[in-house]
Amino acid sequence: MSERTWSRYSTLTLLLLAVLPYLNCLGNAYVYDDNFLILKHPALTGPFDLSKILFSPYWGTVQSALLWRPLTTLSFAIGPQLGVQGTLVPHLINLALHAAVTILWYRLIVRLFAREGL
Numbered sequence: 001m002s003e004r005t006w007s008r009y010s011t012l013t014l015l016l017l018a019v020l021p022y023l024n025c026l027g028n029a030y031v032y033d034d035n036f037l038i039l040k041h042p043a044l045t046g047p048f049d050l051s052k053i054l055f056s057p058y059w060g061t062v063q064s065a066l067l068w069r070p071l072t073t074l075s076f077a078i079g080p081q082l083g084v085q086g087t088l089v090p091h092l093i094n095l096a097l098h099a100a101v102t103i104l105w106y107r108l109i110v111r112l113f114a115r116e117g118l
Contacts, residue, residue: 007110011103018102025091036060038076038090053077071097 030038036059038044043056053074058067075097079089 011106014102014106015099018099019095022095022098025095026088028091029087041073041076043073044077044080048077048081050074 041056041060043049043052043060046052054070056073058069058073072094075093076090078093079085082089
């Protein structure tokens, strides 16, 4: 098997391992803290404001939490901006981001530990 074919198979395998266990989330509703973090977050409830989304605390008005997750908050804002309500789009976006990070980590590790003749 050529190196290129091996890379494709391993990438596909990792992609399936990253995505398949989480496919059941696509039809689920928001639970627990999702209602507060997504439906009631001050940066997500008004008109789209990228600076507000990227620089507001993760827990919105709870300043004492000291968490800042701008990409997560941005991923929650994309669905409503596309005119889509509900949980499908945010879940798809986060599943795609999870898969992308898995593949990127794999590619990084392969490059870091690549040796001649292996």
